[in-house]
Structure formats: C-alpha cells, structure tokens
Amino acid sequence: MSDVRLRLDVAYDGSDFSGWAVQPERRTVQGELETALRRVFRLPAVSTTCAGRTDAGVHARGQVCHVDVPAETAEAVRSWEELTGRLARALPTDLRVRRVALAPPGFDARFGALWRRYAYRLCDEPAAADPLRRHEVVAWRRPLDVSRMNDAAPGLLGEHDFAAYCRPREGATTVRTLQELSWQRRPDRIVEARIVADAFCHNLVRALVGALIAVGEGRFDVGEPRRILDARTRDSRVLVVAPHGLTLEEVGYPADAELADQSRRTRTVRGPL
Amino acid sequence: MSDVRLRLDVAYDGSDFSGWAVQPERRTVQGELETALRRVFRLPAVSTTCAGRTDAGVHARGQVCHVDVPAETAEAVRSWEELTGRLARALPTDLRVRRVALAPPGFDARFGALWRRYAYRLCDEPAAADPLRRHEVVAWRRPLDVSRMNDAAPGLLGEHDFAAYCRPREGATTVRTLQELSWQRRPDRIVEARIVADAFCHNLVRALVGALIAVGEGRFDVGEPRRILDARTRDSRVLVVAPHGLTLEEVGYPADAELADQSRRTRTVRGPL
Numbered sequence: 001m002s003d004v005r006l007r008l009d010v011a012y013d014g015s016d017f018s019g020w021a022v023q024p025e026r027r028t029v030q031g032e033l034e035t036a037l038r039r040v041f042r043l044p045a046v047s048t049t050c051a052g053r054t055d056a057g058v059h060a061r062g063q064v065c066h067v068d069v070p071a072e073t074a075e076a077v078r079s080w081e082e083l084t085g086r087l088a089r090a091l092p093t094d095l096r097v098r099r100v101a102l103a104p105p106g107f108d109a110r111f112g113a114l115w116r117r118y119a120y121r122l123c124d125e126p127a128a129a130d131p132l133r134r135h136e137v138v139a140w141r142r143p144l145d146v147s148r149m150n151d152a153a154p155g156l157l158g159e160h161d162f163a164a165y166c167r168p169r170e171g172a173t174t175v176r177t178l179q180e181l182s183w184q185r186r187p188d189r190i191v192e193a194r195i196v197a198d199a200f201c202h203n204l205v206r207a208l209v210g211a212l213i214a215v216g217e218g219r220f221d222v223g224e225p226r227r228i229l230d231a232r233t234r235d236s237r238v239l240v241v242a243p244h245g246l247t248l249e250e251v252g253y254p255a256d257a258e259l260a261d262q263s264r265r266t267r268t269v270r271g272p273l
Numbered sequence: 274m275s276d277v278r279l280r281l282d283v284a285y286d287g288s289d290f291s292g293w294a295v296q297p298e299r300r301t302v303q304g305e306l307e308t309a310l311r312r313v314f315r316l317p318a319v320s321t322t323c324a325g326r327t328d329a330g331v332h333a334r335g336q337v338c339h340v341d342v343p344a345e346t347a348e349a350v351r352s353w354e355e356l357t358g359r360l361a362r363a364l365p366t367d368l369r370v371r372r373v374a375l376a377p378p379g380f381d382a383r384f385g386a387l388w389r390r391y392a393y394r395l396c397d398e399p400a401a402a403d404p405l406r407r408h409e410v411v412a413w414r415r416p417l418d419v420s421r422m423n424d425a426a427p428g429l430l431g432e433h434d435f436a437a438y439c440r441p442r443e444g445a446t447t448v449r450t451l452q453e454l455s456w457q458r459r460p461d462r463i464v465e466a467r468i469v470a471d472a473f474c475h476n477l478v479r480a481l482v483g484a485l486i487a488v489g490e491g492r493f494d495v496g497e498p499r500r501i502l503d504a505r506t507r508d509s510r511v512l513v514v515a516p517h518g519l520t521l522e523e524v525g526y527p528a529d530a531e532l533a534d535q536s537r538r539t540r541t542v543r544g545p546l
Contacts, residue, residue, distance in 0.1 A: 011405075088402070096399070126358065126372075129361070129371055132332055132409050136405050139366075
C-alpha cells in the first residue's frame with residue numbers, strides 16, 4: 001500500500017528547544033513532534049519536513065510541515081479533530097499541532113511554500129514591559145526610532161544577494177526576494193517588525209533586524225543597511241539579535257492546483273537540500 | 274525627617290511565585306519586590322502595600338502598590354526613569370516595575386482603589402492553541418458557548434453577599450459590588466472574561482468563572498449561577514478554576530483630590546485589615 005501525505009500546522013515556544021532540526025542528545029521540535037507522531041500512529045519511524053527550519057530559541061505560530069504515512073494509517077483515523085486531540089495529549093505543552101489533515105496532491109511543506117512571514121518584537125520602554133511576554137519580546141535598553149527604521153527598510157526590499165546578512169552554506173545561493181519589511185509601534189508600545197520573503201537563509205532575519213535596530217538607535221544612518229547589502233560581505237557592526245524575539249508567524253502556499261508546479265520551480269532555483 | 278509615599282505600577286508572571294504576600298521560605302512577589310527596593314534604596318527594611326493580593330500562579334499587568342521611604346531617600350532619586358531602570362536591573366525578569374513616582378497626597382494603593390479589573394483567559398480550540406501563551410491561557414477541552422455565558426453573567430452584577438463564591442475569612446464581609454462581568458471570543462479565538470468589582474474576596478473571580486464555564490459547557494442552565502449566589506453557601510459543583518488563567522489587568526483610583534476620602538470610606542466599610 002502506498003503512502004499518503006499529511007499537512008500539520010504547528011506552533012511552539014522555542015525557549016526550551018535546540019531549534020527545529022533533529023540533533024542527537026538535544027531536545028528539538030522535530031524530535032518531539034516525530035516522537036508523538038510515532039506514538040499516536042504506532043509507526044516505527046516517521047520523517048517530517050517543515051517550511052522554516054527555525055534556530056534554537058526561535059518560536060513559531062504558523063509553522064507548516066508534512067509527513068508521509070502508510071495509507072492504512074491515514075484510513076484508520078476516525079476524524080482529524082480526534083487525531084488533533086490525541087496529538088495534543090502526546091505532545092509537550094510547549095509544542096502544539098493546531099491542525100492535521102490530508103495534504104492536497106503535490107503538497108510539499110518546504111518546496112511548495114511561496115513565502116514565509118516572521119515577526120520580531122522588542123520592548124524599549126520600561127513602562128511597557130510585560131513579564132508574561134518576556135519569552136517572545138526582547139527587552140531593549142535604548143529607545144528605538146521606529147520611523148527611522150521604516151525609512152531604512154525599503155532599501156532592502158526586492159531580489160538581492162543577501163550574503164552580507166547570512167551565514168553562508170556550501171553550494172547554496174544567498175539570493176532571496178524580500179517582499180515586506182516594516183516596523184510598527186503597537187498600541188501596547190511593543191516595537192514589531194513584519195518580515196516576508198520567499199525564503200530566508202540562515203540568520204537573515206536576525207541580521208536584518210540588527211542592522212535596522214542600529215538605525216533606530218542612531219548608530220547607523222538610514223542608508224547604511226543598504227550599503228552593507230551591496231558590499232556583499234558580512235559586517236561585524238551588524239548584530240545578529242537574540243533568537244527569542246523571532247517568531248515564524250505564517251507560511252503561504254499557492255492554490256492547490258499550482259502546488260506541484262511551485263515545488264518544481266523552487267527545487268530548480270534553490271538546488272537540492 | 275518624615276517619610277514620603279511612592280506609587281509603583283507593577284507587572285509579573287505569577288507562574289513561579291507563591292502569590293503576592295510575603296511568606297517564609299517562599300518566593301513571593303512582595304518578597305522579591307521588597308528585596309529589590311531595599312537594595313536600590315539602601316534601606317534596611319521596606320514595606321509595600323498592594324491593591325490586589327493575588328494568589329499563587331495569578332499574574333498581573335496592572336498591579337499597584339505603595340511604599341513609604343524616608344524623604345531623603347526620595348530626594349536622592351535623580352529621575353524616576355533612572356530609578357525605574359535601576360529597579361529593572363535589581364528585579365528578576367518575571368517581575369517588572371513599569372513606573373515609580375511620588376504618590377499624590379492621601380494615596381493608598383489598597384484602600385484608595387475604586388475598582389480592580391481582572392481578565393480570565395481560556396482556549397477551547399486546538400486550532401487556536403498558542404504555546405507562547407500557555408502560562409496565561411488555560412487549555413479547556415470542552416467547547417464553550419460564550420453567548421450562554423454572557424446570558425448568565427448579568428444575574429451576578431451589582432452589590433451582593435458573595436459568600437457562595439468566596440473562601441470566607443473571619444470577621445470580614447463577603448459583600449462586594451460586581452460592576453462588570455462579560456465574555457468575548459477574541460479574534461484569535463481565545464475566550465476572555467472581563468471582570469470588574471470594587472474589590473474581590475478570596476477565590477471570588479475564579480469561582481465566578483468556574484460557574485460560568487459550567488453554563489458555557491451546558492452543565493448549568495443560565496439561571497444557575499444566580500441561584501447559587503442567592504443560596505449564600507458554597508456549592509461543590511462550582512469549580513474554582515486554575516490560577517494561571519487569571520491576570521490583574523488594572524486598578525482604578527479616584528482623582529487626586531478625592532483620594533483621602535476614598536481611603537476613609539473603604540476602611541469604614543470593609544473594616545481593619
């Protein structure tokens with residue numbers, strides 16, 4: 001009997017995980033998720049693929065993954081809601097599967113994704129400090145000028161080689177398309193970045209945020225983040241900010257009919273895993 | 274030299290505190306706060322009074338307290354912002370002083386308060402589960418009918434003897450005025466109660482919430498919470514719900530000119546501490 005593919009929508013508090021990807025001797029999101037899936041499905045092994053392999057300490061509200069299971073395993077599921085409940089009981093409380101369902105034909109959580117949206121959150125005012133949010137909001141001791149940060153951000157939008165802002169990986173391109181990068185001071189005074197790209201290379205969001213924070217503090221002029229981008233080499237003045245301010249909020253996919261095409265296109269552009 | 278009174282606006286994640294009030298051998302909010310105040314002010318002892326003595330596990334975003342310090346200690350403060358920063362560094366990260374300033378004449382954090390506003394939060398849908406909020410949102414396994422809960426709530430409003438919903442305390446009245454009690458399902462699907470009263474007796478919010486949850490689940494009819502109130506005796510069917518869903522959000526005080534009058538009125542009605 002053949003395999004069928006399931007789509008899982010996953011949320012986690014990254015504080016106590018060594019990131020997404022399985023590592024020996026470490027508590028990882030993938031490791032805990034696969035343990036729960038093996039137990040609930042009574043399978044000897046399962047292998048998950050996710051849209052955004054988050055680093056240690058990074059959170060997710062909108063992570064998407066897929067897993068292939070034998071068709072008879074999927075057919076034995078009484079209802080997806082009931083399965084979600086069983087997964088909830090098998091998972092630790094810092095990791096939740098919000099939804100699980102049969103994936104549409106051609107679905108690939110990683111290569112089928114059109115875009116990933118991240119948020120980065122900071123609190124630069126003691127009066128706005130919220131201890132209940134301290135795991136996902138970085139306390140910043142100097143005041144940030146959000147309007148300056150928004151003046152600097154558009155210079156980074158579009159398709160670029162982001163080598164200056166990435167930790168390079170052998171044989172992988174650092175060309176990405178940054179679709180959105182904007183800052184707001186929310187009504188509760190939290191400073192929040194919204195960052196959307198087709199995909200992100202390693203450390204990219206946290207380095208971009210670091211460069212824009214330098215603008216917000218007045219250490220960089222508004223044109224500096226773009227000049228650093230154009231130089232295409234890493235700049236030691238750019239701080240890679242703390243992971244716990246970062247949350248993967250949403251992953252976008254094309255309409256079901258386009259899924260297979262999108263996966264093929266992505267594989268061609270970005271090369272094999 | 275005489276003492277001067279400071280007002281402190283305080284927020285905390287109650288998860289790791291044995292409640293507000295100092296207890297020997299326990300980590301409490303008051304204990305940690307007074308330790309930080311002693312250190313920052315270099316005083317041998319300080320004594321704080323708060324508006325709402327929260328139980329173990331209960332959070333606060335809008336707790337208010339006062340502390341009396343020698344006038345020369347207050348005069349040595351260069352700026353209240355700078356003092357807030359020093360307190361932030363002296364406090365653990367789950368406890369923040371958002372603001373500290375000279376209290377207006379006649380201010381008393383406890384007896385001067387006109388009302389306390391609490392929120393209680395539940396998540397009854399796996400699809401809305403947010404692990405980053407698990408410390409302040411109670412996961413509820415059965416679906417809640419918010420509209421039924423809102424039908425039952427008005428029957429509890431007004432001045433009543435809330436003995437049926439309180440853990441009694443020797444010599445203290447259980448008469449309170451419940452000013453607001455309403456439920457909403459927020460855009461993120463979290464079920465949230467907004468509860469305002471002149472003051473709360475012990476366990477009152479959590480017992481009222483427990484009774485209304487029974488209505489939301491269909492175990493109680495809409496009139497039952499009021500019938501229990503009128504019986505004036507504790508009812509074992511009313512669950513005192515978990516503390517971690519509860520947050521003290523705000524405390525209201527009269528205009529500065531009325532402060533002394535309000536404190537006098539409250540002391541008369543509720544008797545000595």
